[in-house]
Amino acid sequence: xxxxxxxxxxxxWQRLREMEREMSRLFGDVASPVGATFPPVNVxxxxxxxxxxxxxxxxEPKDLDISVRDRTLVLRGERKAxxxxxxxxxxxRERAFGQFTRSVDLPFAxxxxxxxxxxxxxxxxxxxxxxxxxxPKQITVxx
Amino acid sequence: xxxTKDIQKKRETQMQRGVEPTQxxxxxxxxxxxxxxxxxxxxxxxxxxxxxxxxxxxxENDVLTVRGTVAEEHxxxxxxxxxxxxxxxxxxxxxxxxxIDRDKIDARMNNGVLTLTLPKTRPSQKRIxxxxx
Numbered sequence: 200x201x202x203x204x205x206x207x208x209x210x211x212w213q214r215l216r217e218m219e220r221e222m223s224r225l226f227g228d229v230a231s232p233v234g235a236t237f238p239p240v241n242v243x244x245x246x247x248x249x250x251x252x253x254x255x256x257x258x259e260p261k262d263l264d265i266s267v268r269d270r271t272l273v274l275r276g277e278r279k280a281x282x283x284x285x286x287x288x289x290x291x292r293e294r295a296f297g298q299f300t301r302s303v304d305l306p307f308a309x310x311x312x313x314x315x316x317x318x319x320x321x322x323x324x325x326x327x328x329x330x331x332x333x334x335p336k337q338i339t340v341x342x
Numbered sequence: 343x344x345x346t347k348d349i350q351k352k353r354e355t356q357m358q359r360g361v362e363p364t365q366x367x368x369x370x371x372x373x374x375x376x377x378x379x380x381x382x383x384x385x386x387x388x389x390x391x392x393x394x395x396x397x398x399x400x401x402e403n404d405v406l407t408v409r410g411t412v413a414e415e416h417x418x419x420x421x422x423x424x425x426x427x428x429x430x431x432x433x434x435x436x437x438x439x440x441x442i443d444r445d446k447i448d449a450r451m452n453n454g455v456l457t458l459t460l461p462k463t464r465p466s467q468k469r470i471x472x473x474x475x
Contacts, residue, residue, distance in 0.1 A: 236426070239426035239427035240424075240426050240427075241418055241422045241424065241425045241426060241427060242422060242423050242424040242425075243418075243419070243421065243422050243423060244423045249423075252416075252418065254390040254391070254427055254454075255390065255453075255454075256388040256389065256390040256453060256454035256455045257388065257452075257453055257454065257455040258453060259453065281386065281457075283377060284377075284379045286379050286380055287377045287378060287379045287384075288377065288378055288379075289375070289376070289377055289378075290376040290377065290378050290383075291374060291375060291376040292375055293373040293374055293375060294373050294374070294375050294386065294388055306423065318453075319415075319416075320390065320391050320392060320393055320413060320416060320453070320454045321388070321389075321390035321391065321453045321454020321455060322390050322391050322416045322454065
């Protein structure tokens with residue numbers, strides 16, 4: 200129990216679906232071949248902020264665009280298909296390519312100036328700090 | 343398109359019966375593309391979180407096995423507020439039908455993607471013609 204009480208309204212699955220629908224509406228459903236849930240994300244939170252990790256194998260950091268507004272983190276980018284030889288034929292195709300837009304709803308507003316992102320070994324790590332105005336105020340109970 | 347909205351769950355590697363991995367945790371099948379040209383077979387596998395020195399590729403009795411160990415820094419701590427993917431090692435085996443020139447196998451790791459180029463041996467193999475009747 201961390202005392203913020205956001206778990207109640209924050210039904211992650213439902214909220215995420217809603218956000219995705221909203222993003223699709225705003226940016227036009229690009230019908231991304233990589234799927235609406237690429238990349239998969241994990242969100243870790245504590246009192247100071249949040250860390251979002253995403254698995255983005257094969258995405259060059261330069262092809263990745265990260266933006267933050269209030270309590271939404273948006274990951275946009277492209278997973279480029281490899282250049283193939285003329286005489287090649289596919290034996291197995293399990294990986295998808297194309298452009299993607301993924302929005303992650305955070306449980307609190309974050310400071311857009313204090314976002315740090317690193318991408319290593321196909322894993323993106325975005326560290327976000329909770330905005331000062333949004334932090335809960337500790338109230339001492341007087342006896 | 344409704345089904346693409348669902349999170350793609352990682353598929354787990356089926357271990358040989360009675361054989362368990364030494365390291366605890368789940369082992370996943372890396373999603374893999376395989377393309378073939380006249381000269382070679384190119385295998386591409388997604389193994390996010392695996393560094394270049396943590397990949398192990400073996401070819402034994404025409405069975406190609408790819409193993410990848412996820413770096414410690416990418417192992418997630420269990421307290422995720424919201425989780426769509428699990429972190430684990432990767433292992434997958436493929437039976438190769440063509441003769442592969444073992445000495446010229448090229449393996450590269452870039453941004454969590456393993457690319458293996460397996461050159462075919464020059465037609466030393468005898469092709470047996472199948473006749474009708």
